[in-house]
Amino acid sequence: MTPNQHALLTPQQMTQADQAAVVAGVPAFRLMAAAGNAVAEAIRARWSKRPVLVMAGPGNNGGDGFVIAEQLRQHGWPVTLAFMGQIDRMSEEAQAHAKAWQGEWQSLSPMQLEGAELVVDALFGAGLSRLIEGVAYEMLEAVVQSGLPVCAVDVPSGLDGTTGQALGMVAKAELTVTFFRKKPGHLIWPGRFLCGDLLLCDIGIPESVLKGLAINIMENQVDLWRQDYPWPQQNGHKFHRGHVLIYGGQWITGASRLSARASQRVGAGLVSLAVPEISWPIYAASMLSVMVKPLGKNQSEQAFHQVLNDSRFNVVVIGPGAGLDGKDKDRVKQAVLGTLKCGRACVLDADALTAFSEQPEVLFSAIHGPCVLTPHEGEFARLFPHLSEPSGKDKLSRAKQAAHETGAVVLLKGADTIIASPDGRAIINTNAPAELATGGAGDVLAGFIAGLLAQGMTPFYAAAAAAWLHGEVANEIGVGLIAEDLADALPNVLQRLKAYQD
Numbered sequence: 001m002t003p004n005q006h007a008l009l010t011p012q013q014m015t016q017a018d019q020a021a022v023v024a025g026v027p028a029f030r031l032m033a034a035a036g037n038a039v040a041e042a043i044r045a046r047w048s049k050r051p052v053l054v055m056a057g058p059g060n061n062g063g064d065g066f067v068i069a070e071q072l073r074q075h076g077w078p079v080t081l082a083f084m085g086q087i088d089r090m091s092e093e094a095q096a097h098a099k100a101w102q103g104e105w106q107s108l109s110p111m112q113l114e115g116a117e118l119v120v121d122a123l124f125g126a127g128l129s130r131l132i133e134g135v136a137y138e139m140l141e142a143v144v145q146s147g148l149p150v151c152a153v154d155v156p157s158g159l160d161g162t163t164g165q166a167l168g169m170v171a172k173a174e175l176t177v178t179f180f181r182k183k184p185g186h187l188i189w190p191g192r193f194l195c196g197d198l199l200l201c202d203i204g205i206p207e208s209v210l211k212g213l214a215i216n217i218m219e220n221q222v223d224l225w226r227q228d229y230p231w232p233q234q235n236g237h238k239f240h241r242g243h244v245l246i247y248g249g250q251w252i253t254g255a256s257r258l259s260a261r262a263s264q265r266v267g268a269g270l271v272s273l274a275v276p277e278i279s280w281p282i283y284a285a286s287m288l289s290v291m292v293k294p295l296g297k298n299q300s301e302q303a304f305h306q307v308l309n310d311s312r313f314n315v316v317v318i319g320p321g322a323g324l325d326g327k328d329k330d331r332v333k334q335a336v337l338g339t340l341k342c343g344r345a346c347v348l349d350a351d352a353l354t355a356f357s358e359q360p361e362v363l364f365s366a367i368h369g370p371c372v373l374t375p376h377e378g379e380f381a382r383l384f385p386h387l388s389e390p391s392g393k394d395k396l397s398r399a400k401q402a403a404h405e406t407g408a409v410v411l412l413k414g415a416d417t418i419i420a421s422p423d424g425r426a427i428i429n430t431n432a433p434a435e436l437a438t439g440g441a442g443d444v445l446a447g448f449i450a451g452l453l454a455q456g457m458t459p460f461y462a463a464a465a466a467a468w469l470h471g472e473v474a475n476e477i478g479v480g481l482i483a484e485d486l487a488d489a490l491p492n493v494l495q496r497l498k499a500y501q502d
C-alpha cells in the first residue's frame with residue numbers, strides 16, 4: 001500500500017499538490033491527461049458502451065471533461081459535450097485538451113440529456129467557490145430528475161470537498177473518480193452518500209509533495225496507529241496492561257457492564273466497576289472477571305472519590321447508565337469533577353456529558369489531562385449549543401472547534417464519526433456500518449477506548465483505534481447485530497489485525 005494513504009487533502013491543499021508536482025517537473029498537461037484517462041478507463045470498466053453526455057465546466061475540472069470525452073469517443077462511444085464557460089479563459093492545459101477534442105461542443109442545457117444513458121459530471125471540482133446557481137443549477141437539477149447514472153470527476157459538482165456539504169445543488173453520483181488523495185468531503189455525510197463508489201487514481205503526482213503540505217485531516221486507517229497498538233508482551237503481566245475503573249449507575253446497569261466487557265476484550269489487564277450498594281448483587285452476579293465494588297450505603301460522592309484514591313486505576317469511564325434522575329445527576333457531576341481533578345485519564349460519555357448541559361463551562365474548565373469526550377449529536381448539542389447542527393457549521397469544523405474549546409479529544413459519533421484533537425488534527429472514521437445504530441453500541445465504544453488508554457495509547461489514537469475496531473466488529477457481525485455481540489466478536493478482528501501487523 002502507498003504510504004500516507006490515510007492523508008486527506010482539502011481542495012486548497014490539492015491545488016498546492018498540483019502546483020508542487022508541476023514545479024517538480026510533471027507538466028500540468030500530463031496531469032490533466034492522466035486524470036481524464038483514469039476517469040475514461042473507470043467508465044469503460046463499469047458501463048457498457050452507450051450514449052454519454054459529458055458536462056464540462058469553466059475550470060480544470062472541465063478540462064478533465066474534454067480529455068474524457070475524447071478518450072470515450074476514440075473507443076467508439078457516442079459522446080455529446082456540453083460546455084459552460086469560455087475556452088480562452090481556461091488554463092493553458094485545459095485549452096490544449098479542449099482543442100484536442102475532435103467533436104463538437106454545445107452550450108450547457110438540460111435539453112442535452114435527451115438520449116443520454118450516462119452523464120459525466122465535470123462541471124466543478126476543487127475550484128468550487130460559491131453556491132451553484134443559474135444554468136449549472138438547472139442542469140444538475142435536470143440530471144437528478146432524469147435518474148440517469150452519473151460519473152463525477154473529482155467530486156460531484158456542488159459538493160464542498162472540505163466539508164462534505166452540498167453548495168446549492170448536487171447530482172448524486174454512482175461513481176466518483178478522484179486523484180492522488182481523497183478529500184474530507186468524500187467521507188463526511190452527505191458527501192459520502194453523494195459520491196457513490198469512490199475510486200482513487202494515481203495521476204503521477206510525486207509522493208514527495210505531501211511533505212510541503214500541513215496535513216492534519218486523516219482517514220481512520222490502521223497504518224495511522226498500528227505502531228502504537230499495545231499488543232500483550234511476552235514478559236508482561238496484568239498490571240502492565242492497565243486497570244479501568246467504570247462508574248456504574250443504580251438503575252440502568254447494562255450500559256456500564258457493556259463498557260466493562262469491551263475494556264476487557266480490548267486487552268485492559270483489570271477492569272473494576274464501582275456501583276451503588278443497592279444494585280451490587282445485580283452487577284456482581286453477572287460479572288466473573290470484572291471486580292465489582294460497592295459504593296457504600298448512600299452512594300455518597302465521597303465514596304467514589306475514595307475509590308479514586310487507589311492510583312492503580314489508570315483510566316476512568318463515566319457516563320454509560322450513570323443516571324440523571326434526582327441526586328444521580330449531582331453524583332455523576334461530582335464523580336466527573338473528582339476524576340478530572342486528580343488528573344486521571346478518562347472517557348466521558350452519555351450521562352456524564354448531559355449532566356453538564358446547564359453549565360458546560362464547569363466541565364470544560366476542569367479538563368487538564370488526558371480526556372476523551374464521546375458525544376452523539378444530541379449530547380454534542382447540549383454541551384456545545386453554538387456548534388450544534390442548526391448552526392450551519394459542518395461536522396468536521398464542529399468537532400475540531402469542540403476539541404479546541406475543551407482541550408479534550410472529541411469523538412463525535414455517527415456514520416462518519418470524527419475524532420478531533422485539541423492540537424487541530426482530525427481523523428474521519430469510515431468503516432462503521434448502519435447496524436451500529438443500536439442501543440448500547442456507544443457504551444461498547446467507550447469501553448474500547450478506555451481499554452486502549454489503559455494500555456498506554458494516547459487519547460487521540462486510542463479513540464481512533466477503538467472506532468476502527470468498533471466498525472470492524474460490526475461488519476463482522478452484520479445484520480442482526482446487538483450491542484452484546486460487539487465485544488465478543490473482537491478476538492477475530494484482533495487476530496486479523498495482529499496477523500496484518502506481523
Ligand SMILES: NC(=O)C1=CN([C@@H]2O[C@H](COP(=O)(O)OP(=O)(O)OC[C@H]3O[C@@H](n4cnc5c(N)ncnc54)[C@H](OP(=O)(O)O)[C@@H]3O)[C@@H](O)[C@H]2O)[C@@H](O)CC1
Nearest residue numbers: 018031032058059060061124125126127128129130131154
Ligand atoms: N489537483 C490536481 O492535482 C489536478 C486537478 N485536476 C482537475 O482540476 C480541478 C480543479 O480545477 P480548478 O482549480 O480550475 O477548479 P474547477 O473545479 O474546475 O472550478 C473553477 C472554475 O469554476 C468557477 N466556479 C466555481 N464555483 C462556481 C459556481 N458555484 N458557479 C459557477 N462557476 C463557479 C470558477 O470561477 P471563479 O470562481 O474563478 O469565478 C472557475 O472558473 C480538479 O477538481 C480536477 O478535476 C486535474 O486536471 C489534474 C490534476
Ligand SMILES: Nc1ncnc2c1ncn2[C@@H]1O[C@H](COP(=O)(O)OP(=O)(O)O)[C@@H](O)[C@H]1O
Nearest residue numbers: 413414415432433434436437439440441442443
Ligand atoms: N448510521 C450509522 N452508521 C454507522 N454507525 C453509526 C450509525 N449511527 C450510529 N452509529 C454508531 O453507533 C454508535 C451509537 O452510539 P450511541 O448513540 O452512544 O448509542 P448508545 O448510547 O445506545 O450506546 C456510535 O459509535 C455511532 O458512531
Ligand SMILES: [K+]
Nearest residue numbers: 121124155157
Ligand atoms: K465534478
